[in-house]
Amino acid sequence: MIEVENLTKIYGSSPAIQDVSFTVEPGEIVGFLGPNGAGKTTTMRILAGYLPATSGTARIAGYDVHEDSMAVRQRIGYLPELPPLYPDMTVEGFLYFVSRIKGVPAGDRADKVKSAIERCNLQEKRQVLIRKLSKGFRQRVGIAQAIVHDPPALILDEPTVGLDPRQIIEMRNLIKSLAGSHTIILSTHILPEVSMTCSRITIINRGKIVATNTPENLEANLVGGTGYELEIEGEQETILERLRLLSGVSLVESVPVSSGVFLPENRGLYRVVSEPGEEIGREIAAALVGSDLGLYEMRRTRASLEEVFLRLTTAEKINLNKAENEAESKTLESSESENQEEVPDLAAQNQTDEPSVIVESELENQEEVPDLTAQNQINEPSVVAESELENPEVNESESVTEELEKKEEEG
Numbered sequence: 001m002i003e004v005e006n007l008t009k010i011y012g013s014s015p016a017i018q019d020v021s022f023t024v025e026p027g028e029i030v031g032f033l034g035p036n037g038a039g040k041t042t043t044m045r046i047l048a049g050y051l052p053a054t055s056g057t058a059r060i061a062g063y064d065v066h067e068d069s070m071a072v073r074q075r076i077g078y079l080p081e082l083p084p085l086y087p088d089m090t091v092e093g094f095l096y097f098v099s100r101i102k103g104v105p106a107g108d109r110a111d112k113v114k115s116a117i118e119r120c121n122l123q124e125k126r127q128v129l130i131r132k133l134s135k136g137f138r139q140r141v142g143i144a145q146a147i148v149h150d151p152p153a154l155i156l157d158e159p160t161v162g163l164d165p166r167q168i169i170e171m172r173n174l175i176k177s178l179a180g181s182h183t184i185i186l187s188t189h190i191l192p193e194v195s196m197t198c199s200r201i202t203i204i205n206r207g208k209i210v211a212t213n214t215p216e217n218l219e220a221n222l223v224g225g226t227g228y229e230l231e232i233e234g235e236q237e238t239i240l241e242r243l244r245l246l247s248g249v250s251l252v253e254s255v256p257v258s259s260g261v262f263l264p265e266n267r268g269l270y271r272v273v274s275e276p277g278e279e280i281g282r283e284i285a286a287a288l289v290g291s292d293l294g295l296y297e298m299r300r301t302r303a304s305l306e307e308v309f310l311r312l313t314t315a316e317k318i319n320l321n322k323a324e325n326e327a328e329s330k331t332l333e334s335s336e337s338e339n340q341e342e343v344p345d346l347a348a349q350n351q352t353d354e355p356s357v358i359v360e361s362e363l364e365n366q367e368e369v370p371d372l373t374a375q376n377q378i379n380e381p382s383v384v385a386e387s388e389l390e391n392p393e394v395n396e397s398e399s400v401t402e403e404l405e406k407k408e409e410e411g
């Protein structure tokens with residue numbers, strides 16, 4: 001449904017995104033995750049047809065976002081970081097307005113608006129002026145305007161930004177409820193956002209895709225092998241020796257006991273990591289249970305998604321061993337190149353041999369087209385005067401008034 005290939009955008013001489021490639025399958029929610037300034041908004045705006053790429057292609061439902069921008073806009077709902085709301089309209093009035101400029105036939109508008117209001121749980125705010133709504137409700141109106149024409153694809157840029165924890169949960173549930181019937185790409189810099197809502201994650205850092213996978217696979221792949229933490233009674237050297245003899249084992253070490261944790265005499269903590277792809281749980285248990293060594297605890301460990309994200313976006317070394325971590329934090333001045341070696345090159349698949357990059361001389365003027373007025377241009381060019389495109393803020397109230405007057409005339 002969404003296919004992005006080698007997308008590059010250069011502002012001046014600085015690339016905001018470089019050779020970005022990913023796909024979103026029909027009905028899927030993909031999280032586009034990255035730290036501030038990684039290039040998420042740039043990518044979202046290119047996908048929504050509001051910003052031309054310097055090179056590369058993006059297609060939605062088979063239509064090129066640049067070449068077939070009108071066809072694309074009819075098939076997407078876009079929630080920008082700052083939703084384009086008209087504060088002097090009521091929720092319902094605004095959604096009617098949007099449905100009309102998005103080309104919903106007059107006879108279908110009432111049903112579409114009602115459905116968007118219900119899906120976004122806005123019934124009680126139907127007649128309330130948008131400027132009187134809380135941030136959370138405004139955000140819901142932002143989603144409602146994105147889905148009111150029932151587009152197959154949704155592009156949501158930081159949909160929970162500025163919401164309180166309860167509103168965030170509501171917003172996540174709303175987004176999840178839209179999956180299946182819509183294909184969704186959701187950008188965020190908040191990790192729990194993607195792990196709770198998305199079936200797949202694409203991680204972007206400094207304008208480049210560094211990983212794309214399910215949350216589970218990201219966790220598993222990055223660690224390489226599977227880790228186990230063990231509490232064993234016996235002589236340390238004997239234990240280490242026996243564990244090292246097991247096949248498929250890449251690392252065996254003793255783990256210092258954290259302060260505040262008490263272990264009886266002659267008992268210690270150990271960590272065993274398998275070779276990539278090896279499953280060694282059975283062998284460990286078989287080697288210890290019934291032997292002269294006492295196995296008191298055995299726990300499988302994995303890197304958390306948070307560790308994966310940090311590793312991919314800061315090139316920090318994942319180290320599951322707390323003691324090593326503490327020691328290492330003192331000597332974190334390890335060279336950048338060393339760190340880079342430790343980050344798996346998951347992005348390699350996205351890189352071409354000859355990245356073609358065209359520097360644009362003129363940057364901003366072709367991009368700052370506001371959402372609603374741009375839609376107007378497509379479907380009903382007469383609704384918004386050209387001057388509004390140049391100065392949307394000044395003319396916003398004018399166009400709203402015009403719209404309200406028209407609505408009054410209509411009925």
Ligand SMILES: Nc1ncnc2c1ncn2[C@@H]1O[C@H](COP(=O)(O)OP(=O)(O)OP(=O)(O)O)[C@@H](O)[C@H]1O
Nearest residue numbers: 011016034035036037038039040041042043189364
């Ligand atoms: N209009 C612009 N002109 C010049 N540089 C820009 C422009 N918009 C974005 N950039 C730069 O491009 C890079 C990517 O910005 P972008 O807004 O896409 O990142 P982001 O991941 O959405 O960040 P955030 O999470 O902070 O919103 C940043 O370095 C930013 O400073």
